[in-house]
Amino acid sequence: MASDPKLQRTVDVFELARTRGDVAGELPIRSADRLAPMLARTEGVLHYRAEFALDDRGRPAARLVWSATLAAKCDRCGAPVELDIGADARFYFVRTEEELNALPIEPEEVEEPLLGSRSFDLDALVEDEAILSLPLAPRHARCGDDAELTDGTREMSGRAHPFAALARLKSGKR
Numbered sequence: 059m060a061s062d063p064k065l066q067r068t069v070d071v072f073e074l075a076r077t078r079g080d081v082a083g084e085l086p087i088r089s090a091d092r093l094a095p096m097l098a099r100t101e102g103v104l105h106y107r108a109e110f111a112l113d114d115r116g117r118p119a120a121r122l123v124w125s126a127t128l129a130a131k132c133d134r135c136g137a138p139v140e141l142d143i144g145a146d147a148r149f150y151f152v153r154t155e156e157e158l159n160a161l162p163i164e165p166e167e168v169e170e171p172l173l174g175s176r177s178f179d180l181d182a183l184v185e186d187e188a189i190l191s192l193p194l195a196p197r198h199a200r201c202g203d204d205a206e207l208t209d210g211t212r213e214m215s216g217r218a219h220p221f222a223a224l225a226r227l228k229s230g231k232r
């Protein structure tokens with residue numbers, strides 16, 4: 059589609075895992091079609107970095123660290139609530155839908171199985187993760203007081219504090 063201004067970037071997860079490749083990216087929130095309508099503002103980007111490898115069970119796998127500052131809509135007053143969200147997540151890839159559906163549910167396992175591809179849409183995965191990390195009912199601690207967020211305070215959300223992990227990834231240290 060030549061008229062589509064959004065370039066879809068896809069990666070070969072199997073080749074990246076084999077060669078231990080890294081992919082870093084930025085997804086503009088305004089081009090995240092499913093996430094953007096859930097937010098009060100669409101400025102900003104989702105930063106991410108994916109490190110691919112074969113895991114200790116020989117499976118193609120990835121570690122995905124992502125973060126973003128998003129403005130959700132307050133459930134009480136409707137004004138923007140700024141949220142720092144992000145995560146450090148682990149995945150492994152299977153080759154077919156049948157394989158994915160046949161996997162036993164392993165609640166103990168940290169890694170989440172995904173249907174891999176030679177043209178895998180990493181942006182869509184990051185967008186999915188961001189959508190899943192949004193609180194169901196984001197709210198200001200006290201509406202009105204900090205609705206403008208002029209004092210620089212932000213409400214924390216998300217599954218983890220991934221920023222230290224992201225900083226480590228960026229600096230190349232483990």
Ligand SMILES: [Zn+2]
Nearest residue numbers: 132135198201
């Ligand atoms: Zn509010």
